Amino acid sequence: TQLLEQSPQFLSIQEGENLTVYCNSSSVFSSLQWYRQEPGEGPVLLVTVVTGGEVKKLKRLTFQFGDARKDSSLHITAAQPGDTGLYLCAGAARAGGTSYGKLTFGQGTILTVHP
Amino acid sequence: DTGVSQNPRHKITKRGQNVTFRCDPISEHNRLYWYRQTLGQGPEFLTYFQNEAQLEKSRLLSDRFSAERPKGSFSTLEIQRTEQGDSAMYLCASSLPRQETQYFGPGTRLLVL
Numbered sequence: 001t002q003l004l005e006q007s008p009q010f011l012s013i014q015e016g017e018n019l020t021v022y023c024n025s026s027s028v029f030s031s032l033q034w035y036r037q038e039p040g041e042g043p044v045l046l047v048t049v050v051t052g053g054e055v056k057k058l059k060r061l062t063f064q065f066g067d068a069r070k071d072s073s074l075h076i077t078a079a080q081p082g083d084t085g086l087y088l089c090a091g092a093a094r095a096g097g098t099s100y101g102k103l104t105f106g107q108g109t110i111l112t113v114h115p
Numbered sequence: 116d117t118g119v120s121q122n123p124r125h126k127i128t129k130r131g132q133n134v135t136f137r138c139d140p141i142s143e144h145n146r147l148y149w150y151r152q153t154l155g156q157g158p159e160f161l162t163y164f165q166n167e168a169q170l171e172k173s174r175l176l177s178d179r180f181s182a183e184r185p186k187g188s189f190s191t192l193e194i195q196r197t198e199q200g201d202s203a204m205y206l207c208a209s210s211l212p213r214q215e216t217q218y219f220g221p222g223t224r225l226l227v228l
Contacts, residue, residue: 006157031215042119042206042219043158088157092215101146101171103208103217105157 002027004091006106013079014114021074021087021109029091032065032072033103037086046074079113086110117141119220121207127226128197135193136223140209147190148217149182150206151175158206164190197227 005024013019023032031050035043047056049065049072056063060083062075072089090103120139128134140147145166150158161180162172166187176182179197184190194201204224208217 004157033216035219040222040224042121042208042222045216045218048216090157090217094215101163101165102148102160102173103150103158103215105159108155108157 002029002091002093002104004089004104004106006089006109008109009107010110010112012112012114015080016078017113019076019079019111021089021111022071023073023089023091023106024071025091026070027091027093028069029104030069030094031092032069033090033092034063034072034074035088035090037088037108039086043088076111079111081113081115084111084113119207119209119218121205121220121223123223124221125224125226127228129228130199131196133193133195134197134225135191136205136207136225137189137191138207138220139189140207141218143211144209144218145187145212146210146217147184148208148210149190149192150208152204152206152222153202161192194225197225199227201225202227 007022033048034046037043047063052067052069054065060077064073087109089106122137148163149161152158164184179195182192204222206222208219210217
């Protein structure tokens with residue numbers, strides 16, 4: 001069974017602060033996706049990382065995939081109240097070149113940014 | 116809007132009743148997934164289809180749950196004899212062939228009284 005441990009579970013910060021969310025596993029993933037979810041809505045895709053060591057930037061958000069493809073991080077610079085939400089990491093695995101299909105999700109990080 | 120759509124968005128039912136949810140994936144996506152999410156948790160995989168074939172089912176999917184995708188387009192998820200423990204958000208996602216990035220719908224929130 002593949003597990004993704006996401007930390008911290010809760011994060012409450014002031015506007016303008018920086019933060020990092022971590023996603024760790026003992027399993028190797030072929031890709032890892034980060035989503036943001038608002039209450040009562042479905043997860044919205046932020047980024048997919050595929051290559052070990054890959055770094056992707058989306059405005060103030062920086063995503064990194066670990067060299068061994070077992071872990072990932074999301075760093076937000078100068079957080080704004082609009083960044084408030086649930087952040088989810090999700091890993092995909094494959095065998096023999098064929099994707100298993102399903103995503104394994106972390107527990108999520110609830111981020112609150114206070115004005 | 117060409118994203119994944121789900122209906123209904125909310126469903127309140129009494130214990131023991133049957134409910135059915137519908138998911139319409141992004142049109143060119145041949146893979147369709149169902150997940151369940153309870154409060155404070157990440158989504159958990161239930162099942163997925165490639166075209167009309169159901170390729171994997173989670174152990175979470177008890178005999179009371181059935182999913183279909185008869186024509187390889189929209190899918191339905193039925194829960195028979197609902198229980199209070201079935202209360203959750205049911206999420207549908209779709210993806211392109213051989214792509215791992217999944218795009219989610221807005222979900223159906225089920226409350227079993």
